[in-house]
Amino acid sequence: MLKDHAKIIHAIALSGEVIGRKKLQKMIYIAKKMNFPFQERFQFHFYGPYSEELTLRVEELCNMGFLNEVKEKKGGYYQYRYTLTEDGKEFLGVNNVDMPQLGDCLKDINTQNARFLELVSTILYFDNLPTDEVKEKVQTVKKSQKFTDDEFANAYQYIEMLKNRTSQC
Amino acid sequence: MDYSAEKLNEEKVFKDPVHRYIHVQDQVIWDLVGTKEFQRLRRIKQLGTTFLTFHGAEHSRFNHSLGVYEIVRRIVDTVFVGRPEWNQEDRLLSLCAALLHDLGHGPYSHSFEKVFELDHEYFTKAIILGKTEVNQVLSRISPDFPKKVAEVIDKTYENKLVVSLISSQIDADRMDYLQRDAYYTGVSYGHFDMERILRVMRPREDQVVFKHSGMHAVEDYIMSRYQMYWQVYFHPVTRSAEVILTKILHRAKHLHEQGHAFKHMPLHFYSFFKEDVKLEDYLKLDEGIVLYYFQMWQEEDDEVLRDLCSRFINRNLFKYVEFDPAKEYKKLARLSQLFEEAGIDPEYYLVVDSSSDLPYDFYRPGEEEERLPIHLLMKSGELRELSRESDIVDSISGKRRTDHKLYYPADLIGKNEEIRKLLE
Numbered sequence: 001m002l003k004d005h006a007k008i009i010h011a012i013a014l015s016g017e018v019i020g021r022k023k024l025q026k027m028i029y030i031a032k033k034m035n036f037p038f039q040e041r042f043q044f045h046f047y048g049p050y051s052e053e054l055t056l057r058v059e060e061l062c063n064m065g066f067l068n069e070v071k072e073k074k075g076g077y078y079q080y081r082y083t084l085t086e087d088g089k090e091f092l093g094v095n096n097v098d099m100p101q102l103g104d105c106l107k108d109i110n111t112q113n114a115r116f117l118e119l120v121s122t123i124l125y126f127d128n129l130p131t132d133e134v135k136e137k138v139q140t141v142k143k144s145q146k147f148t149d150d151e152f153a154n155a156y157q158y159i160e161m162l163k164n165r166t167s168q169c
Numbered sequence: 170m171d172y173s174a175e176k177l178n179e180e181k182v183f184k185d186p187v188h189r190y191i192h193v194q195d196q197v198i199w200d201l202v203g204t205k206e207f208q209r210l211r212r213i214k215q216l217g218t219t220f221l222t223f224h225g226a227e228h229s230r231f232n233h234s235l236g237v238y239e240i241v242r243r244i245v246d247t248v249f250v251g252r253p254e255w256n257q258e259d260r261l262l263s264l265c266a267a268l269l270h271d272l273g274h275g276p277y278s279h280s281f282e283k284v285f286e287l288d289h290e291y292f293t294k295a296i297i298l299g300k301t302e303v304n305q306v307l308s309r310i311s312p313d314f315p316k317k318v319a320e321v322i323d324k325t326y327e328n329k330l331v332v333s334l335i336s337s338q339i340d341a342d343r344m345d346y347l348q349r350d351a352y353y354t355g356v357s358y359g360h361f362d363m364e365r366i367l368r369v370m371r372p373r374e375d376q377v378v379f380k381h382s383g384m385h386a387v388e389d390y391i392m393s394r395y396q397m398y399w400q401v402y403f404h405p406v407t408r409s410a411e412v413i414l415t416k417i418l419h420r421a422k423h424l425h426e427q428g429h430a431f432k433h434m435p436l437h438f439y440s441f442f443k444e445d446v447k448l449e450d451y452l453k454l455d456e457g458i459v460l461y462y463f464q465m466w467q468e469e470d471d472e473v474l475r476d477l478c479s480r481f482i483n484r485n486l487f488k489y490v491e492f493d494p495a496k497e498y499k500k501l502a503r504l505s506q507l508f509e510e511a512g513i514d515p516e517y518y519l520v521v522d523s524s525s526d527l528p529y530d531f532y533r534p535g536e537e538e539e540r541l542p543i544h545l546l547m548k549s550g551e552l553r554e555l556s557r558e559s560d561i562v563d564s565i566s567g568k569r570r571t572d573h574k575l576y577y578p579a580d581l582i583g584k585n586e587e588i589r590k591l592l593e
Contacts, residue, residue, distance in 0.1 A: 005494070046324075065495050095498070141327065
């Protein structure tokens with residue numbers, strides 16, 4: 001019961017602090033694609049894979065007082081920071097979540113910038129396509145981002161690294 | 170004659186309680202409606218278990234799909250015609266995507282998807298791209314046309330304007346289901362001036378925007394959406410039925426995994442239990458089939474499955490209390506223990522249901538670019554996000570509302586004082 005809520009709290013606890021809603025979305029999506037059992041369903045939206053369920057769940061966790069959300073003005077837009085509260089820690093103590101290797105995976109993803117994570121998550125979204133079509137598809141749906149060949153190469157290398165790391169668990 | 174340009178000798182119309190008439194002139198649309206995959210949608214209710222709360226809510230995904238098609242038809246055949254941002258060559262693609270956008274929905278799909286880890290969007294794509302009658306019709310337009318239709322529905326098509334017609338925060342899908350669900354449930358919410366909204370729609374390179382002069386009609390739509398969520402979609406009794414349905418599926422799956430000898434073998438479910446569902450298995454399952462099994466499983470030896478099915482068929486639903494997970498999660502652990510001591514399996518009979526478990530959403534102003542918001546087109550040509558101009562929308566989109574309920578079978582608890590006290 002409330003297992004799916006506990007998994008999100010666990011993910012944020014392991015990450016320390018997550019800066020940005022978009023980043024949080026990408027982190028959970030990438031982790032899910034690495035076969036960590038998150039239940040939230042993602043669809044492709046204007047800005048890449050996005051889960052309304054995850055947005056709502058995070059709202060619920062903030063309302064419950066398990067997550068702390070700080071809204072701060074950043075130039076022309078608002079940015080949100082998420083950390084675990086003491087109540088959240090206590091809840092997690094009662095509702096144990098067992099996802100070995102998730103910490104390593106999320107800590108690493110959390111250090112990457114939003115643009116890179118957008119590319120990685122979009123590549124993963126199209127992983128059902130033949131490899132040679134993926135790049136073309138990403139370049140079509142993310143035309144304005146103008147991702148370079150180097151960025152693609154780095155993204156593929158990063159995905160491989162994550163896969164290797166999670167397959168060892 | 171080019172199939173994409175082929176028109177029916179005479180326009181066909183479907184009588185419809187929401188849009189009055191649904192007009193079909195294109196041969197391809199008529200042929201798609203006649204396919205067995207599209208006809209299957211007649212056997213899947215739009216609102217799943219809501220009919221157990223609002224008895225009128227028996228309308229199907231077939232009705233809704235035609236409704237979405239009709240709204241898009243009105244947009245592309247009237248509102249957008251002659252506007253430089255709109256390419257008339259995208260007309261048929263938009264109509265086909267609108268008509269087929271829900272093609273992959275299965276019976277009670279929200280519960281099925283949760284329990285068996287399915288995704289109706291995956292099956293929509295599979296039907297459009299697979300060996301199906303729908304694929305045969307679409308392929309007659311051009312070999313790559315099915316792929317384009319699937320991409321529009323998947324929101325990955327390159328032309329975002331086409332995508333936004335059926336998939337954005339104010340799209341034909343939502344405009345149809347709000348009005349249709351209001352009509353069939355009989356509630357007085359859900360109504361808004363769609364004609365006005367259509368008149369103020371303007372195509373832009375990658376989205377549909379709305380003239381500022383039509384802001385109040387858009388506000389009305391947002392209010393309808395908000396009220397329908399709380400009054401219909403999040404209705405606690407419907408959620409109770411959904412909880413029981415989900416638990417039936419979990420139980421049946423569990424029994425299958427335990428090697429239980431079903432009196433009525435769940436032939437249609439085997440591939441679902443194995444989580445290896447082929448398209449042909451998926452298409453065979455409709456609500457009639459599911460209800461047949463639920464009816465028959467009332468005679469199973471397994472007490473839990475028997476009881477849950479009987480509850481669903483006879484509408485003997487779980488009761489509920491408001492639940493605050495932050496303050497009451499320890500109480501929940503205690504209740505769970507007491508249920509076990511009383512011989513009531515809490516895994517099936519004590520369930521927290523949260524608003525995040527439901528497949529509906531509110532308007533979001535798109536902070537941090539999570540989702541593209543609704544944009545108003547100002548006289549100056551500038552685009553402004555709706556909630557920055559509308560106090561009404563600002564007041565309901567900025568405010569968080571989440572909701573949790575604890576469901577339990579009041580009749581099984583009987584006179585267990587400690588449980589009753591905790592649930593009061």
